Amino acid sequence: MQSARRVHRAFNPTSLPGLRAPRIHTREFYNAGKLPRAGQQLKTNGALKGLRRESTQTGEDQTGHISESSNEAILFFDGLFPLRLNWAFRLPWTNQRSLPQILSRFNSPTLSAYEPMNMIKQAIPSSVPMKVIEILPRYKDGGAFVKFSHPEGITAKEIEGLVEGYLRDKPIKPWFNPFRQIHTNLVRGKPWLEDLYRFPSSRIKVEFVPTSPESQAAELSQETLYSLFRRYGKLAEITSQPSDSKILPKYAYLDFSRVRHAIMAKNCMHGFKVLEAEGGGKAGTGLRLSFEAKMKAHWVRDWLKDHPRVVIPLVAAIIATVTAAAFDPIRTFFIKAHIDHSFALTNSRIYKWFKSQATDIFAFRLHKSEEAGLTAIWDDRKEAIEQISTWLMETADTFIVVQGPRGSGKKELILDQALKDRKHTLVIDCKPIQEAHGDSATIASAAAAVGYRPVFSWMNSFSSLIDLAAQGTIGVKSGFSETLDSQLSKIFSNTSTALKQLALDYRKKEDKDASLTDDDWLEAHPECRPVVVIDNFLHKNEESSVVYDKISEWAAGLTTANVAHVIFLTNDISYSKSLSKALPDRVFRQISLGDITPEVAKKFVLTHLDIDKQDIAAGKAELSAEQRSADLEELDECIDTLGGRLTDLEFLARRLKTGQTPKRAVSEIIEQSASEILKMYLSTVDKGERKWSPEQAWYLVKSLAANDTLRYNEVLLSNTFASSLSATAANGESVLEALSAAELISIQSNNGRPGMIKAGKPVYQAAFKLLTEDHVLTSRLDLAILTELTKIETKSIDKYETELTMLGSLPKQPREVGPRVQFLLDKLAASQKKVQNWEKEMGVLKKVLMDEY
Numbered sequence: 019m020q021s022a023r024r025v026h027r028a029f030n031p032t033s034l035p036g037l038r039a040p041r042i043h044t045r046e047f048y049n050a051g052k053l054p055r056a057g058q059q060l061k062t063n064g065a066l067k068g069l070r071r072e073s074t075q076t077g078e079d080q081t082g083h084i085s086e087s088s089n090e091a092i093l094f095f096d097g098l099f100p101l102r103l104n105w106a107f108r109l110p111w112t113n114q115r116s117l118p119q120i121l122s123r124f125n126s127p128t129l130s131a132y133e134p135m136n137m138i139k140q141a142i143p144s145s146v147p148m149k150v151i152e153i154l155p156r157y158k159d160g161g162a163f164v165k166f167s168h169p170e171g172i173t174a175k176e177i178e179g180l181v182e183g184y185l186r187d188k189p190i191k192p193w194f195n196p197f198r199q200i201h202t203n204l205v206r207g208k209p210w211l212e213d214l215y216r217f218p219s220s221r222i223k224v225e226f227v228p229t230s231p232e233s234q235a236a237e238l239s240q241e242t243l244y245s246l247f248r249r250y251g252k253l254a255e256i257t258s259q260p261s262d263s264k265i266l267p268k269y270a271y272l273d274f275s276r277v278r279h280a281i282m283a284k285n286c287m288h289g290f291k292v293l294e295a296e297g298g299g300k301a302g303t304g305l306r307l308s309f310e311a312k313m314k315a316h317w318v319r320d321w322l323k324d325h326p327r328v329v330i331p332l333v334a335a336i337i338a339t340v341t342a343a344a345f346d347p348i349r350t351f352f353i354k355a356h357i358d359h360s361f362a363l364t365n366s367r368i369y370k371w372f373k374s375q376a377t378d379i380f381a382f383r384l385h386k387s388e389e390a391g392l393t394a395i396w397d398d399r400k401e402a403i404e405q406i407s408t409w410l411m412e413t414a415d416t417f418i419v420v421q422g423p424r425g426s427g428k429k430e431l432i433l434d435q436a437l438k439d440r441k442h443t444l445v446i447d448c449k450p451i452q453e454a455h456g457d458s459a460t461i462a463s464a465a466a467a468v469g470y471r472p473v474f475s476w477m478n479s480f481s482s483l484i485d486l487a488a489q490g491t492i493g494v495k496s497g498f499s500e501t502l503d504s505q506l507s508k509i510f511s512n513t514s515t516a517l518k519q520l521a522l523d524y525r526k527k528e529d530k531d532a533s534l535t536d537d538d539w540l541e542a543h544p545e546c547r548p549v550v551v552i553d554n555f556l557h558k559n560e561e562s563s564v565v566y567d568k569i570s571e572w573a574a575g576l577t578t579a580n581v582a583h584v585i586f587l588t589n590d591i592s593y594s595k596s597l598s599k600a601l602p603d604r605v606f607r608q609i610s611l612g613d614i615t616p617e618v619a620k621k622f623v624l625t626h627l628d629i630d631k632q633d634i635a636a637g638k639a640e641l642s643a644e645q646r647s648a649d650l651e652e653l654d655e656c657i658d659t660l661g662g663r664l665t666d667l668e669f670l671a672r673r674l675k676t677g678q679t680p681k682r683a684v685s686e687i688i689e690q691s692a693s694e695i696l697k698m699y700l701s702t703v704d705k706g707e708r709k710w711s712p713e714q715a716w717y718l719v720k721s722l723a724a725n726d727t728l729r730y731n732e733v734l735l736s737n738t739f740a741s742s743l744s745a746t747a748a749n750g751e752s753v754l755e756a757l758s759a760a761e762l763i764s765i766q767s768n769n770g771r772p773g774m775i776k777a778g779k780p781v782y783q784a785a786f787k788l789l790t791e792d793h794v795l796t797s798r799l800d801l802a803i804l805t806e807l808t809k810i811e812t813k814s815i816d817k818y819e820t821e822l823t824m825l826g827s828l829p830k831q832p833r834e835v836g837p838r839v840q841f842l843l844d845k846l847a848a849s850q851k852k853v854q855n856w857e858k859e860m861g862v863l864k865k866v867l868m869d870e871y
Contacts, residue, residue, distance in 0.1 A: 025786050027747075031663065041740070043246060048168055048319065050177060050760060066175065066655055079182065080212050081749045082210050082212055083208060083210065083211065084152075084154065084163065084165055084208075084209065084211065085167070085208070087167075087265075087526045089167050089168055089169070089170065090151065090165060090167045090168075090358065091165075091166060091168065091174030091177070091204060091205070092163050092164065092165050092166075092204070092205040092209070093163070093164045093166065093177075093178065093202050093203070093205065094161055094162070094163055094164075094202065094203055094205055094209075094282065094285045094286055095137075095138060095141060095159060095161050095162050095164060095200055095201070095202045096159070096161040096200065096201055096202075096278055096281060096282050097112050097161065097192055097195065097199070097200045097201065097278065097599060098137060098138070098155070098160060098161050098162055098192065098200065099155070099160045099161070099200060099592075100160065100192075100194040100195070101160045101218065101277065101278075102194075105420075108614075108693055135153075135328065137140065137190055137192065137200060137347065138153065138162065140188075140190050141181065141184070141185060141190055141202065142181060143181075144179075144182050144371075145180075145181045146177060146181060146184070146371040147168060147169055147172055147177070148166045148167065148168050149167045149168075150164055150165070150166050151166055151246070152163045152164075152165040153165075154211060156211070156285070158218065158219075159218055159219055159281045159284075159285060160278070160281065160283070161282075163209065163211070163279065163285070165207065168465045169198055171600070173365075174204055175204060176232065176448075177204075177205065178202070178204040178551060181202055182201075182202060182203075183403060184201065185199065185200060185201065188248070193595070196840035198278075201278075201282065202249060203249070203282055203286045204286065204750060205285065205286050206286055206287060206290050207288045207289035207290035207305065208288065208290075209285050209286075209288050209289065210288055210289070216308070216309060217283050217309065217534075217568060218280060218309050218829045219272075219277060219309045219310065219311055219312060220271050220273060220274045220275070220276065220277045220279075220280050220312065221271055221272070221280070221309070221311070221312045222271070222272045222274070222280050222284055222306055222307050222308070222309060222310065223269055223270075223307070223308050223309075223310040224243065224269060224270050224271070224272060224285060224305055224306070225267045225268070225269045225305070225306040225308075226238060226267055226268045226269065226303050226304075226305070227267050227303070227305075227306050227468070228269075228301065228304065229291055229301055229302045229303070229304050231298075232298075233301035233302075234299065234301070235267060235268065235299065235300055235303045235304070236292075236297065236299030236303045237258075237259070237268040237270075238270070238292065238298070238303065238479065239297065240256045240258060240270070242292070242297045243256055243270060243272065243298065244292075245257060246287065246292070246296075246305075247272055247283050247287065247426060250274075250279055250282045250283035250286065250287075250714055251274050251276060251277040251278070251279020251280070251282065252274065252276075252279065253272060253273065253274060254273040254274060254275045255271075255272075255273040256271070256272055256273070257271040257273070257644060258270050259411065267293065268307075271310060272296065273312070273694055274300070277744070280309070283307070284307045284308075284309065287305055287307060287650065288305065288306065288307040289302070289304065289305065289306070290305045291303070291304050291305075291445045292304075292305065292814050296588035312754030320618035321364055323404065346512060348472070349470050349471065349472070349473075349512045349578050349867055350512050350515050350516045351506045352469050352471045353469045353470055353512060354516045354519060354520055355469065356444075356468065356469020357442050357443070357444050357469070357516065357517070357520060357548060358441060358520065377709075384475070385519060389567065391553075393625070395427060395614060395618060396431075396435055396661055398614060398615070398618045399427075399431060399506055399611070402431065402609050402611070403431065403435045403436050405609065406418065406420075406431075406432065406436040406585075407436050407638065408610065409583075409607055409838050410437075410440075410545075410549065410583050411434070411544060411545055411546070413541055413542075413544045413580070414607070414797055415577045415578045415604070416601060416604040416605065416606055416607060417573065417574075417577065417584050417585075417595045417597060417601065417606045417607070418583065418584065418585045418586070418602070418606075418607045418609075419585075419588065419593060419597070419606050419607070419608040419609070420432060420586070420587050420588075420607075420608070420609050421588050421589070421590075421591065421593060421608060421609070421610050421611070421612060422583065422589070422610060422611030423589055423612075423613075423663070423761065423764065423778070423779070424589055424665070424761060425663045425664050425665030425779075426611040426612065426613065427664045428494060428553075428587045428662070429587060430552055431611065432551055432585055432587065433445070436595050437549055438553070440548075440549055442517075442520050442521075442548035442549070442551070443548065443549045443550075443551065444468065444513075444517070444548060444550045444551070444582075445467075445551045445553060446468065446550065446551070446552050446553065446569070447467060447553045447554055448553065448556075448557050448566070448569065449554040449557045450463045450467075450474050451463040451464050451467060451565050452472055452557055452563060452565050452566075453557075456624045457502045457505070460502060460506075460565065461473065461502065461505045461506070464506055464509050464565075464712070465509055468509060468510075468513045470509045470512060470513065473509075501857055502564055502569065503564055506564070506565070506568045507568065510568065510569075510572040513572075514572070514575065514576060514579075514581060514721065517548050517550070517576065517581050518536070518540075518581045520548050521540055521547050521548060521581060521582070522536060522539070522540070522545050524546040525539060525546075527659070528856050537579070537580065540579075540580040540581065540624060541580045544580070544583070546580070547580065547581065547582050547583055548580060548581075548583075549583045549584075549585065550573065550576060550582050550585070550589065551585045551587065552569060552573065552585070552586050553583065553587045554587065554588075554589075555569070555586045555587065555588040555593065555596075556588050556589070556590040556592075556593055557588075557589075563804070563853065567596075567599070570597055570599065570600040573586075573600065574600035574601050577601070578601075578770060589759075589761075589764065590759065590779055591758070591767070592755070594606065612662075612778060613661050613662030613663050614662035614664070614667075615662060616654075616657050616658060616662065619657050619660075619662045619667055620653060620657050622664075622667055622671075623657070623667055623670060623671045623674070624653075625652065652679060652680040653680045653682075655678075655681075656670070656680040656683070656684040659684055659688075659780075659781070659784050660684055660687065660780060660781050661779065661780020661781055661783075662780065663779055663780060666687065666779065666780070666781050669687060670683050670687065673686070673687075687781060688781060688784045689788070691779070691781050691782060691785040692785040692786075692788045692789050695719065695762065695782065695786075695789065696789065696795075698711050698760070698762075699712070699715040699719075699757070699760070699762050699790055700715055700716055700719070700799065702802075708746065708753060708756075709746050709753060710746075710747050710748040710753045710756055711742055711744040711746075711753075711806075712758055712799070712802065713738055713742070713744075713799075713802050713803045713806050714738050714742060714747055714753055714756065714757075714763060716799040716800075716802070716803065717733075717736065717738045717739070717803065718733070718757065719762075719786045719789060719790070719792055720774070720786075720790055720796075720799075720800075721733070722775070722777055722783065722786050723783075723786035723787045723789070723790040726776065726777075726783065726792075727774050727775065727776055728774070728775040728776075729773075729774065729775075730754070730765065730773055730774060730775055733750070733754065733775060734751065736751040737807050737810065737839065738759045738803060738806070738807070739753060741756075741810045742806070743809060743810065754772075754775070759776070760778075761779065762777075762782070763775050763776065763777060763778050763780050764776050764777065764778050793866055793870060794866065794867065794870050794871065797863040797864075797865060797866040797867050797870075798863075800859075801860055801864065801867070804856045804859055804860050805860070807852075807856060808853055808856050808857070808860075811852050811853050811856075812853065813848045814845070814849050815846060815849050815853070818842050818845055818846045819846070821842055822839065822842050822843070822846075825838070825839055825842075
């Protein structure tokens with residue numbers, strides 16, 4: 019044994035010309051950063067003495083293979099280099115020679131034992147009869163090939179066993195992974211030392227190739243593959259090529275439980291020849307091994323692209339969550355600022371100072387006169403103002419409803435009187451929200467009403483297009499877009515949060531009831547709650563509108579949660595139908611505002627005139643006492659004609675200020691109202707979805723001109739309302755409700771049911787009479803009514819005649835048919851008589867139209 023060891027130490031394969039490599043100075047991994055000098059000897063054991071240091075990573079002469087003689091073999095050591103540094107080889111400026119330089123930075127006296135060269139020295143004991151000829155590092159695989167020679171009396175397999183036994187007894191662990199030791203195996207095949215951009219994975223593709231061009235390879239079974247590769251590590255799965263696959267060469271996949279096991283198997287078994295006895299066929303089968311990525315390079319992108327039904331709703335949910343988390347606090351802040359006017363210029367101290375200094379310089383006559391005129395009305399409605407103020411101090415989870423016709427001063431009564439001392443008041447006008455065209459405009463209007471910003475209303479249309487495209491692609495809606503209902507819910511939800519925060523701002527830590535919960539504290543302090551005023555509710559009399567439904571539901575939530583008081587201002591007398599859907603078990607607190615009395619109306623106009631006279635310059639002449647007395651006498655008569663509607667009274671006061679007499683001013687107001695009626699209600703030009711016909715409107719105008727009031731049911735039974743030829747005006751009750759919403763008429767209830775019809779405004783009564791005094795207009799509209807009635811009766815006559823013809827065609831006339839025939843004949847005669855009388859009247863009307871202008 020000792021003589022063999024001496025022979026082993028004396029033998030130097032570099033002395034043979036065939037094994038001598040070209041002298042290319044390289045920076046070896048075991049001597050990083052230092053060029054070897056001539057004559058330099060390494061301190062090493064016997065196995066490494068005379069080691070060739072010029073070997074490259076791609077084999078001798080960069081052929082990619084390692085040559086072996088009869089007494090030479092190769093061991094592969096793994097775990098020498100960290101696999102985590104493989105990413106460095108993917109960089110365009112990196113080559114495999116730079117890794118030793120990186121690793122050399124870790125070399126220090128304390129880590130010298132963990133240097134890769136020293137670990138190989140430690141892994142090969144001096145007692146093993148082998149001589150290391152060449153070391154080829156494989157940085158990508160984290161190991162190195164060690165080529166060695168052995169004496170004739172011992173095999174390479176025995177040397178492998180000796181080294182493995184030594185490593186089991188004295189494990190060597192690298193510095194970068196102290197929990198795993200180095201392993202080694204004998205290389206049984208012909209390894210391919212490539213420096214391509216191919217990196218290890220736990221899956222190996224084994225191709226079965228013929229050993230010679232004229233031979234044929236055999237496809238190995240899973241049992242054979244298991245017996246060949248199990249020694250290198252645990253196999254997780256063996257996947258054979260599908261039987262119907264025509265891909266050549268045949269192949270199989272080996273999935274190892276760990277990447278290092280696959281590395282060891284690939285480097286030791288590449289090029290291995292399976293003999294016939296082992297199942298390799300008659301001529302044998304060669305194994306060609308390569309790493310196979312278990313997942314595609316773009317597997318995440320492909321998965322996202324291939325599963326739109328999951329990805330699109332998930333993306334929509336993530337965007338909604340991020341948007342809510344980022345923007346909701348900002349929007350709540352802006353809503354609070356909108357309610358308490360934090361950024362309003364009129365609340366700043368500088369503005370108030372300048373206003374106080376300029377009050378004596380600039381006189382706002384119009385504002386002063388309007389305030390003085392409204393004071394007379396507030397004195398008359400003082401009881402209603404006090405009632406509303408009392409309700410706002412009480413805890414009652416119901417609505418406050420102020421109903422009255424347009425121009426009755428509802429908004430001024432609430433904002434300027436009942437809520438003038440309230441700091442936190444939010445006014446929402448339903449009119450611009452309801453009249454907005456399209457979902458985006460509706461969302462923008464609702465957001466502007468409450469101060470909700472930022473609002474991306476254009477995103478609703480954009481997301482709808484995305485949702486439509488997704489529906490055409492995957493067949494179902496993705497949920498990326500949101501409906502108008504959900505967008506309004508978001509806006510009102512943020513508004514509720516802001517209102518609650520404003521109410522809780524009044525809460526102090528030193529209060530006696532500071533220990534109460536937020537809900538209990540809000541219930542105990544109704545005076546601290548903000549007030550939400552919803553103006554123009556049911557503006558277009560559309561009870562089923564999404565906007566009105568959402569506002570009423572949101573208002574119900576505010577009142578029941580004691581977050582805020584809600585006051586509805588509406589012109590519609592049927593508001594309870596819509597509000598009862600939101601609060602079905604509550605009784606509303608309601609106040610009805612009508613026209614003011616003649617005494618208050620006169621005082622209102624006189625207050626305007628008196629204030630105006632006080633502001634007349636000293637150089638102008640005053641009206642004479644006689645003229646003033648005459649005007650006052652005319653004013654009493656004019657106010658009786660004009661009524662107590664505030665808008666009409668203000669119009670009258672402005673005209674009187676210009677110097678007109680009361681009679682002249684009222685006459686122009688009546689003429690203007692008549693023109694509005696003619697254009698809005700009696701015009702035969704198509705007005706879109708108008709729910710009444712001009713004949714029905716004229717019937718009411720003519721009837722109210724003759725009588726101040728009409729019976730509701732009597733109007734419904736008239737021929738014009740009961741049998742209208744217009745499809746949109748066939749229902750008489752819907753027509754009357756539409757005309758009431760349009761303010762041509764007003765319907766007054768009697769014991770909860772419609773009972774009486776009056777003019778929509780007091781001035782309309784005079785306008786109706788003015789219209790009926792126009793003979794040409796009356797003749798034209800009466801002719802239209804008679805024409806329609808004639809068509810209705812003609813249709814009835816046709817129906818009677820058809821039934822009589824059918825009865826007359828019977829072969830025998832039964833006795834029971836006689837009464838029916840007589841009934842039809844009487845109806846036919848009555849209808850014919852009506853048609854004849856109407857034809858006569860139509861002739862007279864046509865003559866008037868032909869003779870007069």
